[in-house]
Amino acid sequence: MQVLLAAHAGFCFGVRRAIQQVEAELAHSGKVATYGPLIHNPQVIARLADQGVAIVDHLDMSTLGPVVIRSHGVGPAIYEQAAQHGVNLIDATCPFVANVQKAARDFTEQGYQVVIAGDADHPEVQGIVAWTGNRAIVVASGKEITGDKIQGKVALIAQTTLKEATFREVEAALRQLDVELIVKNTICSATAKRQEAAQQLVSQVEVMVVVGGRNSSNTRKLAQICVAAGLPTYHVEQAEELDPRWFKNVNQAGVTAGASTPHWIIEEVVQRMTEIQQEQELENNVPTEEAA
Ligand code: F3S
Structure with missing residues (x-):
């Protein structure tokens, strides 16, 4: 089985920029929170939590340290609240x-x-x-x-x-x-490019794996594009979810990923699909009793 990765997949400019802003602030002051979960990817959020990044859902006197506005942006009232309470906002709203x-x-x-x-x-x-x-x-x-x-x-x-x-x-x-x-x-062009790349890939493969948070709107749309093309499509967040049965007798499998999916997760998925392919080759080549 050949594993083909979409020409455009994974982190977009706006998400990468927001994560860099959080990491830069963490390195600078050792303390940072995000206003809501930074992106729609549970694995990235868990990793940031391990690094000490807190999530807040309100801005008031008790808000300690700088707060990052995520790439999705917020309405004007949030900027007003931050100014009122002297909260240091780091604006990672995607341009x-x-x-x-x-x-x-x-x-x-x-x-x-x-x-x-x-x-x-x-x-x-x-x-x-x-x-x-x-x-x-x-x-x-x-x-x-x-x-x-x-x-x-x-x-x-x-x-x-x-x-x-x-x-x-x-x-x-x-x-x-x-x-x-x-x-x-x-x-945004990042979305359009990921959607076009998924559309191009579906004509070359027999099954599609879409990688990204189940709560990620743009990842779900990529999955919808693959389903609409009539392909068996599996939306996974991590490599562990891949089921070898999905790839039985498949010659070409495609992978795409939403704009909030980090490259390390995509690489793990591709790696696991390659292992599944090798396991299936081994199974097919095990000599039967008569042949032995
Ligand atoms: Fe920005 Fe487009 Fe990503 S709007 S956050 S570059 S999907």
């Missing part, structure tokens, strides 16, 4: 997310009804909504677009990790309405 926040705020100030294509429960989207004074409408698909809620001047933006096809579907639904529409595609 791409910061651009979406700015666009959402600017469009709102210019009188547009902002529509965000994305997941209303995702922290990045909640942060963007907050920059519109909670006036933005969040839709997960084109089916949620209805003329009674959306009228006048409308600006469509996207959660950075949205699937391109979903964004186009929402745009098409908005174009059916009698509205003045501005479209700003804010899907």
Whole structure:
């Protein structure tokens, strides 16, 4: 079995930058907390906890030491709270997310009804909504677009990790309405590259392994792309979860990983798949009693 890794997989620029900022602060002051879990990957979070990185869910007088804002970003109220309580914030908001926040705020100030294509429960989207004074409408698909809620001047933006096809579907639904529409595609290139690379790989393999946190939105979307292509697809967080039965009689297996998946976990998965392949070769070559 040949194991093929997607051309773009694993940590994106924004996640790598956020981790570097946490590690730099840890080395500098020996004390740092993150506002919410830094990324959607339980293994990385456990490793940071071992290094002494705390997680806080509020900022007040009791917040000790510097607090890192994760790459998903937050709304303006968090910056105000930090200033009020003298908390030293280290802002690791991904610059791409910061651009979406700015666009959402600017469009709102210019009188547009902002529509965000994305997941209303995702922290990045909640942060963007907050920059519109909670006036933005969040839709997960084109089916949620209805003329009674959306009228006048409308600006469509996207959660950075949205699937391109979903964004186009929402745009098409908005174009059916009698509205003045501005479209700003804010899907980040790291996401698009990982999705395109997964799409290219599915045509070359018989089974796909998608590596990343089960709570990672962009990892789950990669898995959806593989499933939609009709391939047996397994979403794992770590190498231990791989089951040799998934690779029986498979000649080519693909691996991709979300933007919050570190390279050490991807390497362990590829390594374990290679071992499984070697074990299966050995089993196939064991001489039968008659042949012996
Ligand atoms: Fe930033 Fe894109 Fe990663 S928005 S956090 S570079 S997926």
